[in-house]
Amino acid sequence: MANDDVKDKQVINHMPSSSFAKEVEQEFGGEGIMKCIQCGMCTASCMVASMTDRYRPRQLIQKILIGKREEVLTSDLPWLCMTCRLCEERCQEDVNLSEIFHAVREIATREGYVPKSFQNTVDKVLEDGWLLNDAYTDFIEDDRDDLGLDIDLDWNNEFVKRVKKRYIDGGKK
Numbered sequence: 231m232a233n234d235d236v237k238d239k240q241v242i243n244h245m246p247s248s249s250f251a252k253e254v255e256q257e258f259g260g261e262g263i264m265k266c267i268q269c270g271m272c273t274a275s276c277m278v279a280s281m282t283d284r285y286r287p288r289q290l291i292q293k294i295l296i297g298k299r300e301e302v303l304t305s306d307l308p309w310l311c312m313t314c315r316l317c318e319e320r321c322q323e324d325v326n327l328s329e330i331f332h333a334v335r336e337i338a339t340r341e342g343y344v345p346k347s348f349q350n351t352v353d354k355v356l357e358d359g360w361l362l363n364d365a366y367t368d369f370i371e372d373d374r375d376d377l378g379l380d381i382d383l384d385w386n387n388e389f390v391k392r393v394k395k396r397y398i399d400g401g402k403k
């Protein structure tokens with residue numbers, strides 16, 4: 231009896247039928263989510279998972295499948311995927327995890343759930359034109375000069391301003 235209960239629970243947990251799973255499936259990139267059989271190969275392959283116990287791609291997929299919408303969207307976990315696709319190489323069900331997590335980020339962003347550290351990164355790029363402005367020292371400039379590389383990197387700023395105007399502020403090129 232107890233074993234049957236456990237089995238039933240597993241079947242329910244792995245049943246891809248939650249409204250959140252269907253929502254993710256409808257989002258661009260999220261199409262493959264229903265194929266996951268929860269084997270765990272992705273977690274065993276993932277270098278982020280090897281660095282922190284917090285990140286478990288199989289578990290994240292499971293949370294989507296069983297409908298933990300708010301927990302997933304308000305978490306930073308979908309943002310930790312580096313899109314290396316190693317898990318996808320090994321997934322025997324051809325689940326496109328990195329794109330599924332991108333799809334989840336799209337939904338989270340629309341609803342205003344962007345983790346602060348990621349928002350800060352975007353703000354920094356929009357402000358300086360690139361992420362490493364504060365780290366760009368005279369030494370680096372000298373090294374670039376020695377290597378014959380461009381030392382005037384203001385074009386970063388110009389480029390970002392144009393991207394911001396066109397895609398973020400909604401203006402024309």
Ligand code: SF4
Pocket residue numbers: 265266267268269270271272273287288291320321322323324325327
């Ligand atoms: S390897 Fe594929 S099928 Fe297995 S748990 Fe990960 S996503 Fe699901």
Ligand code: SF4
Pocket residue numbers: 272275276277278279287310311312313314315316317318327328
């Ligand atoms: S694509 Fe994302 S989930 Fe897959 S192995 Fe790379 S970091 Fe991990």
